[in-house]
Amino acid sequence: MIETDVLVIGGGPAGSSAAKHAALGGAKVILLDKRSEIGAPKRCAEGVSKKGLAKLGIEPSPRWITKEIDGVRLTSPDGTDVWLTEEEIELPEAGYILERKVFDKHMAMDAARAGAEIRIKTLATGMDKIEDGFIVSTESMGKTEEIKAKIVIAADGPEGHVARWAGLKGSAKAKEMESGVQYEMVNVEFDREAVIEFYFGSCAPGGYVWIFPKGDDIANVGLAILQHKATKPAIEYLDDFIAKCPATKNAQAVELNVGGDPVGGMPKKMYDDNILVCGDAAGQVNPLTGGGIISGMTGGMYAGQVAAEAIKEGDHSKKFLKKYDKITRDDLSHEIDKYKKVQEYMLTLSDEELDNIAHAFQDVNFEKISTTELVKALVKVSPKALLKLGKFI
Ligand SMILES: Cc1cc2nc3c(=O)[nH]c(=O)nc-3n(C[C@H](O)[C@H](O)[C@H](O)COP(=O)(O)OP(=O)(O)OC[C@H]3O[C@@H](n4cnc5c(N)ncnc54)[C@H](O)[C@@H]3O)c2cc1C
Known part of the structure; x- marks a missing residue:
């Protein structure tokens, strides 16, 4: 032995x-x-923060980094975009897309x-x-x-x-396991090529859709949903999204990835x-x-x-x-x-509420970009968020 x-x-x-x-x-x-x-x-989806790698003492290597990210696009159900990019704000923290x-x-x-x-x-x-x-x-x-x-x-x-x-x-628990499904795609048409994109609302119940660029016209296009919030399998939500989204409607998949993501803590x-x-x-x-x-x-x-x-x-x-x-x-x-x-809190929001938040976000002056800063902004624009999240920020 x-x-x-x-x-x-x-x-x-x-x-x-x-x-x-x-x-x-x-x-x-x-x-x-x-x-x-x-x-x-x-x-x-292969996204990782620079700060996270630094904390672990891992030197970034061109062998496994496909793209350096310099911004974020958040899109609400009615198509309202919030762009958070270097052109608009100073970025203290940005990330990489890896080749996992x-x-x-x-x-x-x-x-x-x-x-x-x-x-x-x-x-x-x-x-x-x-x-x-x-x-x-x-x-x-x-x-x-x-x-x-x-x-x-x-x-x-x-x-x-x-x-x-x-x-x-x-x-x-099964209820807290997100179902993730993703294609790696080619022929993706980006508005801005070094930005990670997130789409919220009924396009991905309990989660969100992402487009993470991997250089040239390649991206990971995927979503995660909570099955008990959904009315059809994850792959059908993804195929519907891809057919409608201008960035992906002409794209083709070269890889399919499926997996669970335990989000219950x-x-x-x-x-x-x-x-x-x-x-x-x-x-x-x-x-x-x-x-x-x-x-x-x-x-x-x-x-x-x-x-x-x-x-x-x-x-x-x-x-x-x-x-x-x-x-x-x-x-x-x-x-x-x-x-x-x-x-x-996000799980309680309807498409209409998400749209209202996106509209209000358009007037917010972001100084830093991080999830915490986004949540701080959310608390400012939504009384419901203040009620539910105020003490955590
Ligand atoms: C669709 C999707 C998108 C995601 N996107 C991101 C992202 O962009 N950024 C991010 O940070 N995280 C993301 N995640 C989460 C991330 O992938 C995981 O958190 C991460 O891989 C966890 O690492 P791990 O080592 O714990 O597990 P894993 O990476 O799952 O590794 C577990 C390993 O154990 C091996 N194994 C299992 N059972 C056995 C056994 N009995 N004997 C021997 N070997 C075994 C498996 O083969 C596997 O290699 C995503 C997850 C999904 C599903």
């Missing part, structure tokens, strides 16, 4: 971050992923460089608790193997099973004896935007660091591992809770 200190299940951004930091902390680490190519197929299949692989390479052993095309099929650890069953190219680990880090994404195998709750417990849970598997996602790359990698980083400390101390108990839960909540909870409230 193979033995390791730390076994990370899932080689997405959260798992690679966990594996890298556990290895940097001196632990013997195995990172496994069921896919034959880490990062592919992507299930993501390259980015994810590079994050795994960083974990390997830090000393983690990577096993691709290796599916974790089950897990048994032993006195001080877990025995994880794996299957790779028809071969089964068992791995004994002192600490398991569950980073197996939104539909992950590993936390449940250990008796913990999964990332989100973090579960009550992300640790137990010999186990930590991070990334989408632990609901480490912004409930308003659905973004989970940076927050998942942040959770992964803390999980890796605490796991390495636990190995050094020889204490893999929940009492020790609780530290991960505390550090992660101290860092992520405030934002997640705040944006959960904003998301809940």
Whole structure:
């Protein structure tokens, strides 16, 4: 039987971050992923903030950045646009559109460089608790193997099973799992080519439509919806939008991506004896935007660091591992809770109310562009927003 200190299940951004930091902390680490190519197929619009990468100490690389973004377009149901671009305002924070299949692989390479052993095309099929650890069953190219680990880090994404195998709750209730669907498209006609576009209202019940440019005439065009707010499948909303939107009506898809996005926030417990849970598997996602790359990698980083400390101390108990839960909540909870409230408020808005907000936004003088600043502006123009969100801003 193979033995390791730390076994990370899932080689997405959260798992690679966990594996890298556990290895940097001196632990013997195995990172496994069921896919034959880490990062592919992507299930993501690939937007990431510069500030988020900097916080994680990740140097931006032209290998995995497809486009630098310098603005945002928000469009309400009646077609009213709010443009927030460098031409109009000073941008303290802007973002990148990644090539996730390259980015994810590079994050795994960083974990390997830090000393983690990577096993691709290796599916974790089950897990048994032993006195001080877990025995994880794996299957790779028809071969089964068992791995004994002192600490398991569950980073197996939104539909992950590993936390449940250990008796913990999964990332989100069905009601709080957004259904995402997206095409990567060519022949997209942009009004402004370095701007990310968001469309709100009944075009995507419970979520929004996005167009994220990837250079030239290429973009990720997708949407996320809450199924209980919708009257048809996500793909039908997307096809309807694409047929009507001037930017996409002549575009063609070269890739289809589908995936769940857990927007219900973090579960009550992300640790137990010999186990930590991070990334989408632990609901480490912004409930308003659905973004989970940076927050998942942040959770992964803390999980890796605490796991390495636990190995050094020889204490893999929940009492020790609780530290991960505390550090992660101290860092992520405030934002997640705040944006959960904003998301809940957005869910109450009719198309007409969204139009009224967009009309009022046209007269707002934005000094900075960030989600927080947008929410501050929302509170100023909408009495309902002030009532529901005032104390969170
Ligand atoms: C349509 C859509 C658009 C999105 N757009 C954005 C965006 O623009 N920006 C942003 O920040 N976030 C976005 N997100 C969210 C983002 O993709 C996730 O938050 C992020 O990928 C989470 O990383 P993770 O490592 O936790 O999970 P994942 O990236 O899902 O990785 C989990 C890994 O675990 C592996 N795995 C699962 N089970 C097993 C098993 N039993 N054995 C072995 N391996 C296993 C999987 O193969 C996978 O590689 C989007 C999500 C969706 C669905």
